[in-house]
Amino acid sequence: MKTIKLIINLSIIMSIVGCSSTSKIKLNETYTSESGLQYVYTEKGDGIQANAGDKVSVHYTGKLTNDTVFDSSVKRGKPFEFSLGQGQVIKGWDEGIALMKVGDKMTLIIPPELGYGEKDMGVIPSNSTLVFDVELINVKPGVKPLDVTGKDTLSTQSGLKYIIMKKGEGARVKADMKVKAHYSGYFEDGKKFDSSVDRGEPIEFVLGKNSVIKGWEEGLTLLSVGDIARLIIPYHLAYGEKGRAPVIPPKSNLIFDVEILNVEKMIEPKPYDVSGKDTLTTASGLKYIKVAETTGIQAKAGDTVIVHYTGFFEDGKIFDSSIQRGQPFDFQLGQGKVIPGWDEGLALMKIGEKTRFVIPYQLGYGEEDFGPIPGKSTLVFDVELVGIK
Numbered sequence: 001m002k003t004i005k006l007i008i009n010l011s012i013i014m015s016i017v018g019c020s021s022t023s024k025i026k027l028n029e030t031y032t033s034e035s036g037l038q039y040v041y042t043e044k045g046d047g048i049q050a051n052a053g054d055k056v057s058v059h060y061t062g063k064l065t066n067d068t069v070f071d072s073s074v075k076r077g078k079p080f081e082f083s084l085g086q087g088q089v090i091k092g093w094d095e096g097i098a099l100m101k102v103g104d105k106m107t108l109i110i111p112p113e114l115g116y117g118e119k120d121m122g123v124i125p126s127n128s129t130l131v132f133d134v135e136l137i138n139v140k141p142g143v144k145p146l147d148v149t150g151k152d153t154l155s156t157q158s159g160l161k162y163i164i165m166k167k168g169e170g171a172r173v174k175a176d177m178k179v180k181a182h183y184s185g186y187f188e189d190g191k192k193f194d195s196s197v198d199r200g201e202p203i204e205f206v207l208g209k210n211s212v213i214k215g216w217e218e219g220l221t222l223l224s225v226g227d228i229a230r231l232i233i234p235y236h237l238a239y240g241e242k243g244r245a246p247v248i249p250p251k252s253n254l255i256f257d258v259e260i261l262n263v264e265k266m267i268e269p270k271p272y273d274v275s276g277k278d279t280l281t282t283a284s285g286l287k288y289i290k291v292a293e294t295t296g297i298q299a300k301a302g303d304t305v306i307v308h309y310t311g312f313f314e315d316g317k318i319f320d321s322s323i324q325r326g327q328p329f330d331f332q333l334g335q336g337k338v339i340p341g342w343d344e345g346l347a348l349m350k351i352g353e354k355t356r357f358v359i360p361y362q363l364g365y366g367e368e369d370f371g372p373i374p375g376k377s378t379l380v381f382d383v384e385l386v387g388i389k
Contacts, residue, residue, distance in 0.1 A: 028040060047101050055084075057137040086191065111129055115129070143198055146165055164227065194247070209321075210372030229257075235252055300333070306328050346383070
């Protein structure tokens with residue numbers, strides 16, 4: 001959930017043959033960057049420059065060197081959008097589009113090491129040089145790292161560092177509160193790996209339930225509603241020695257710029273009263289207790305089911321709850337979208353029913369740790385089937 005600089009690679013710009021600035025670019029002349037990327041401006045625009053972190057919209061046609069077209073947004077009639085400089089496209093694209101302004105048209109000649117390399121991509125053979133005719137349609141400026149120049153960096157005993165950029169006047173963030181926040185996450189080299197701001201969707205979660213990394217659990221309790229801050233999180237308070245494939249490499253120290261938008265006090269969900277109820281067991285080892293039965297529609301594989309739930313460890317401690325979030329959870333049943341115990345158990349329920357599931361680890365998250373859930377954990381879920389669509 002990352003001092004940082006996100007700038008266009010000046011070495012690329014200065015490597016333009018015979019040019020000291022982009023204003024002297026000549027149309028239909030081939031230039032070569034230090035990386036080996038070749039590019040030809042075929043038409044110059046007068047729009048804004050594309051920069052790393054921006055969301056760019058482009059039209060393109062991709063060809064092999066024998067003029068075989070393998071892909072074209074022009075034929076689909078819809079421009080392609082991606083965040084520039086974030087590794088979402090091949091290296092030749094990240095480098096080449098950063099040389100363009102809105103309205104520019106360019107041909108990129110991308111050697112294999114800046115394309116797909118030795119990978120055989122089907123229509124693109126291994127070690128292929130790729131030719132792209134591209135037009136930069138639009139640039140939406142992306143979120144940029146906070147400028148922390150002159151700001152004090154504070155540290156906690158755990159190794160967490162934080163910088164308060166702006167003080168709010170709202171309530172202090174505490175454990176067991178529902179927190180709503182915006183964030184942008186960066187690696188130490190300034191590369192952004194995630195941003196709720198770019199998506200336009202704040203994150204919401206209950207603090208103190210280990211639903212976020214340790215650095216967030218600790219760091220947010222130092223903040224109040226309205227605060228804007230930077231959290232500098234060492235890897236042991238983030239995703240540890242293993243990282244989190246494919247985005248977070250092992251032993252990654254992470255930087256988060258966060259803004260606390262709102263907090264709400266949460267009511268702790270009460271476990272279902274199952275006294276006097278029969279415990280049934282399936283052939284797989286799933287145990288379930290019908291707490292409230294109805295004559296509603298039966299859930300079946302392929303249905304999108306809507307549920308409210310609370311998940312407990314065997315000692316009664318809550319690790320997750322849709323009730324605390326105030327938002328039911330929906331998923332397609334029987335498609336492997338959830339743990340096997342859920343796919344099996346929900347298929348036993350009808351709309352309006354309430355059931356307790358006791359799920360052995362083989363039908364849960366298995367032998368390995370999964371976030372706040374230790375390996376080989378038996379899990380207890382109190383589930384209500386709210387609807388089917």
